[in-house]
Amino acid sequence: MTTLYLIRHGKTEWNLEGRYQGAHGDSPLLASSYVEIEELAHFLKPIHFDHLYTSPLKRTRETSITLKRDLGQDFPITVVEALHEFNLGLMEGMRFTEVEKQYPAIVKAFREAPADYDPTEIKGETFEQVIARTTQAIDTIVKAAQPDDHILIVSHGAAMVAMIQSLLKTPLAQVRKDGGVTNSSVTTLTTDNQGASFNLVKWNDTHFLSKQLSTTDTI
Structure with a gap:
């Protein structure tokens, strides 16, 4: 059985400020995020990992490097372009409150x-496009794995929610049914048939984080 541990990157300055980062905005991790990544690593340390795959964006690469260091394990890190966040077009860099005023329906x-999401006006990426590229990346990763591998995947909130729910065969209209994922959280999936189907073990696990979670931690 191949096990995937899907990690959302550590919290960034724009996460704290309530700004959309998307595929091009890429603010630094907060100093407190390094503590949270260490807490995540402490939780995951009993597991032997075989590979880590990360989005190319700086916030995910920094999370990946820090997580590997804190785990104290020797496994390869591979950057996968298709794991990047939604392209949110004109919304990137804007505060959530500004977007709600300017593009309320979107x-x-x-x-x-x-x-019902149509990003034409903001020149963004559709859910279907994000799901297609991210699930293809997962398919490639799983098919390259050994049957009992434990694999870390570091990506982004909105893209991960769409990707994971698609892997679980959730209809597009219900992709948000389980809510979002939190910075430095882990969602665990397994497959025993090289990705033909997946089983959800745990959604958005944050029990190991010592801080009190706020609304800016989850998307």
């Missing part, structure tokens, strides 16, 4: 009704 669909 942001409502993005957060609550994925099947």
Whole structure:
């Protein structure tokens, strides 16, 4: 059985400020995020990992490097372009409150009704496009793995939610049914048939984080 541990990157300055980062905005990790990544590593340390795959964006690469260091394990890190965050076009860099005023229908669909989301006006990426590229990346990763491998995947909140729910065969309209994922959280999936189907072990596990979570931690 191949096990995937899907990690959302550590919290960034723009996460704290309530700004959309998307595929091009890439603010630094907060100093406190390094503590949270260490807590994540302490939780995961009993597991032997075989490989880590990361989005190319700086916030995920920095999370990946820090996590590997804190785990104290020797495994390869591979950058996978297709694991990057949603391209949110004109919304990137804007505060959530600004977007809600300027593009109310678009942001409502993005957060609550994925099947109705049309990013044409903001020159962004659709859920279908994100799901296609991320699930293809997972398919490639799983097919390259050994049957009992434990694999870390470091990516982004919105893209991960869409990707994971698609892997679980969730209809697009229900992609948001389990909520979002939190910075430095882990969601665990298994497959015993090289990715033909997946089983959800745990969604958005944050029990190991010592801080009190806030609304800016989860998307």
